[in-house]
Amino acid sequence: MSAALEAGDKILNSALRVAAVVLVLGMLTVVCGSVALRALGTVVFGADELTRLLLTWTVAVGVVLGAREGGHLAIEAVTDRLTGWTRRSVLGLGAIVSIGFLLILTWTGLQYAIAGFTRGAPTPSLGISTGWAALSWPVCGFLTMLYVLRDLVAGVTVGPPDPPDDAEVSGLV
Structure with missing residues (x-):
């Protein structure tokens, strides 16, 4: 990866991590504050809507961070048994479908x-545009796609990592 791309990736990673912390803390504050105030007989106007908006963006940021780290939902029972060109092809096809x-x-x-x-x-309740919640989809999709493309190119040029051996899977290593 070029120096400019690495610098951009570091900046994006830092921004995403800060956003994740701010979003989770915001959601936690709204939920806990709402519950505490409700116990005292006060209903917080718009807390449910704000919590849903924060949750939507938290999930979107989390998906992008997971893609950056190479973490994703996968059933690896088949791909872990494959090697060489076959493994690279199956993982490449999966990346293309994901893209x-x-x-x-x-x-x-x-x-x-x-x-x-x-x-x-x-x-x-809050009177804000519903576009703010929907905006999390294209942001998440586009940034995740960049990381899937990065992994696809790396998998084609370098090859995907070898599947873990049984000791690694069982946690002995």
Whole structure:
């Protein structure tokens, strides 16, 4: 990876990590504050909507961070038994299918976000545009797609990492 790309990746990674912490702390504050105040007989106006918005963005940021670290949901029972060209091909095909899905997610999310900002009704309690929640989809899809592309290129040029041996899987190493 070039120096400029590595610097950009470090900046993006730092921004995503800060955003994740801020989002989780914000969600925790809103939920705990709402519960505590409700116990005292006061209902916090808009807390549910704000919590849902923060949760949506927390998940989106978490997905991107997971993709950056190479973490993803996968059933590796088959791919861990493959080696060489076959393993590289199957993982490459999976990455290509993922990129197709992420393109659809990005495009569709962008359409929803634009619609939410331009003609969507504001949320009932907070009165903010529904586009803010929908914007998490294209941001998540696009950034995740960049990391999947990075891994695809690395897998083609270097090859994917070898599957773990039984000792690594059982936690003995």
